[in-house]
Amino acid sequence: MAFLALEGLTRKFGTHLAVDGLSLGVEKGEFVALLGPSGCGKTTTLQMIAGFVEPTSGAIALDGRDLLAVKPAKRGLGIVFQSYALFPHMTVAENVAFGLEMQGVATAERTRRVAETLELVGLGTFAARYPRQMSGGQQQRVALARALVIRPQILLLDEPLSNLDAKLREEMQIELRQIQRSVGTTTILVTHDQGEAMALSDRIAVMNHGKVEQFAPPHEAYERPATPFVASFLGKTNLVGGTTVRPEKISFAASGLAGRVKTRIFQGNHWLYQVDTPSGLVTVIRQNSGETMPGEGETVHLAWGTT
Amino acid sequence: MRAMKAAPYLLSTPALLLFGAIVVVPLAMTVALSFHDWGQYKGIEPVSILKNWHEVFTDSYFLEMFWRTFRIALLVTLLTAVLGVPEAYILNRMRSPWRGIFLLVILGPLLISVVARTLGWALLFGGSSGIVNKALMSMGVISSPLPFMFTETGMVVALAHVLMPYMVLAVWAALQRLDPQIENAAVALGAGPFTVVRRIVLPQIMPGILSGGVIVFALAASAFATPAIIGGRRLKVASTLAYDEFLNTLNWPLGAAVAVLLLLALIAIVVASSRLVEKRYAQVFG
Amino acid sequence: MSRNGPLALAFHALFVTFILAPILVVCFVAFTPEGYLSFPTDRWSLRWFHAIGRYPEFISAFWRSLWLGALSSAIAVAISVPAALAIARYRFPGREVMTTLFMSPLMIPHVVLGIAFLRFFTQIGLGGTFTGLVLAHIVIVLPFALRLTLASAVGLDRSIEHAAVSLGASEWTVLKRITLPLVLPGLVSGWALAFINSFDEVTMTVFIAAPGTETLPVRMFLYIQDNIDPLVTSVSACVIAITVAALVVLDRAYGLERLLVGRNVHGR
Structure with a gap:
């Protein structure tokens, strides 16, 4: 006991x-x-x-x-x-x-x-x-x-x-x-x-x-x-095509789910994106590593590993 | 910029004018009156002498009367505290709607004419056949009827009733400011109900009790209708004595001296006790 | 959770009995059929209520008290509003002294005020007049009116007024359309509290009222001085009934607790 x-x-x-x-x-x-x-x-x-x-x-x-x-x-x-x-x-x-x-x-x-x-x-x-x-x-x-x-x-x-x-x-x-x-x-x-x-x-x-x-x-x-x-109470989640994906697990890639950056917010140590895709709005968090990041209105491709 | 500076004074002009004319001037005239001379046949003579003040300070009749006034006020204060503090605490622990109902029952009498309330006590006391005596005797508290009418006991009981709402109100307000979690914190640390009241609740509401006490004391010492009805012509306190000097004996200067002395004594007591309370609690409660 | 034990409830019962006993006794005795003070045992009678009609001085004193209370409270509130705004809004030399002065009728024994007014009104030829009564009552109820108007003036969020100014309102418009409506509840309860205090005042008034200008409590007090009989109990019972009715209405409208406890006077 x-x-x-x-x-x-x-x-x-x-x-x-x-x-x-x-x-x-x-x-x-x-x-x-x-x-x-x-x-x-x-x-x-x-x-x-x-x-x-x-x-x-x-x-x-x-x-x-x-x-x-x-x-x-x-x-x-x-x-x-x-x-x-x-x-x-x-x-x-x-x-x-x-x-x-x-x-x-x-x-x-x-x-x-x-x-x-x-x-x-x-x-x-x-x-x-x-x-x-x-x-x-x-x-x-x-x-x-x-x-x-x-x-x-x-x-x-x-x-x-x-x-x-x-x-x-x-x-x-x-x-x-x-x-x-x-x-x-x-x-x-x-x-x-x-x-x-x-x-x-x-x-x-x-x-x-x-x-x-x-x-x-x-x-x-x-x-x-x-x-x-x-899932939703412990941090942000995306529901994409029936699976839940944490925003920080999504990265911008050469290919994948296509979408257009709707808003981009700088939060110091990371960037917060909202991307308009055919399967709805997807939230993406990317670490601020000093690289140039896609701006608002740009077309991007989203990729994430499956767990 | 100048208009801004004058604004508060302009805004308060009506009130200042009224209070200047109807409070400050009459009070000053009363103080002056207390130095005037008076005779049975000559009436009031506008001179400046210390005759009345000398009489008030040396005649044992006045000394005894002032002593009685403040003794009664002190007893009334103690009685309202002993009864009012526990009642306010009990009231605060009640649930709605009982809390609101009993608060109304206890505070409501404040708004009922003091003459009507004192009349009730006169009826209850009503000599040896009064209800209070009958009740006390049937409960076996006393064996023979106690005199209430025309006595200090009667005055203290009736005044305590009249002024009780002020004490309950002051303590109630203090209790409202307490964080209910604090009692829980004490319980969690192992304190029993009695310890919680003595060590946690009472010290925190003490400023409320004391300020309630100051209000009750001041009102009891200057009460008029209740001592006049219960005490009759036989048992005088400062305010009923002043009334008699003014409206029966017509020795206004002497009455003015009694009144001014009552005012000064009260201001001294109230200011001193408030200072004491403030000093004692400044550090703790800011 | 904390609950009151049986001992506490017994104490509470005794306490409530103590509070209510004298009031209930007055109301009971008023229904006596006898010609002397006694409890109605076998039957109730309204004879002493009918008897009030034969004493026109009680009736006229009642109306006078009503008018006096209404008038002096209204004037007191009217004077309090600008004073409250001054005290709540500005920090100026003499602010503390002024506040103390306006609150002083609470501290000065009413006997002393009665004597001072009697002396003063006699000197200036207002002795025993209704005008004198009104002036005196404005002074003694002003602290109550001021306390509640001050509380609502202090509680007023100034950014609301600033918002109105930024939208192009003139000072006068701000006062009329924003400030006054916002402090109105405070004014009404201030008036009510002032009225009650004026209506019940006896100690000060007994000095300055003359046979033609007696208020109800003064009439009752003077009557009791000479004789305690069932008439004064029936009058008292009526006063109590009216007060209780007013109390219930007031409690429903504002909450009696809020009215009586008020908020912090000095806006600290």
């Missing part, structure tokens, strides 16, 4: 099935992303694991124990909330110490672990600050430290990076990954950002309408999507 096992998990809100018989096994130390559009049931799943929402039916087991029998306050899970949910009236150190206090950890030990964890997230010098006095990225780290300091069996991340700007988000992704690797905590990330899910996780559970459509490592899910939904 997996370290964290969700079995036939179902949650109804009125007549709406938010989560529909979901089963999933997460191994110890693994980083798993629940990925899907809003309303796919990923957040409800996370809240059922945390204990804030009760499942209508189904079971959750952690390390062989029935997790649903444990009160939310006793589950000992670390959670990073989308809004961070820092205690605004407490300093950073007090925020991080709160969970240890609840566990009755002795003061000396508490102080040591708080300092250690703040060091881990790179906030060693910010202990006496209040959340208000910190940037979004720093608040995010405090939230992470607060969740990690109690040495949770599982770390739950609820869209943790969605409130950060694009550049900071990328930095935090790298850092989050390093921290998770170094402490080795089993982690579940809820996100709607496929890039984030692919960058961070060992395995991705792509969810739609309360169900998991595919549960696989990122590369596998991207290269061999199990369903059309997974």
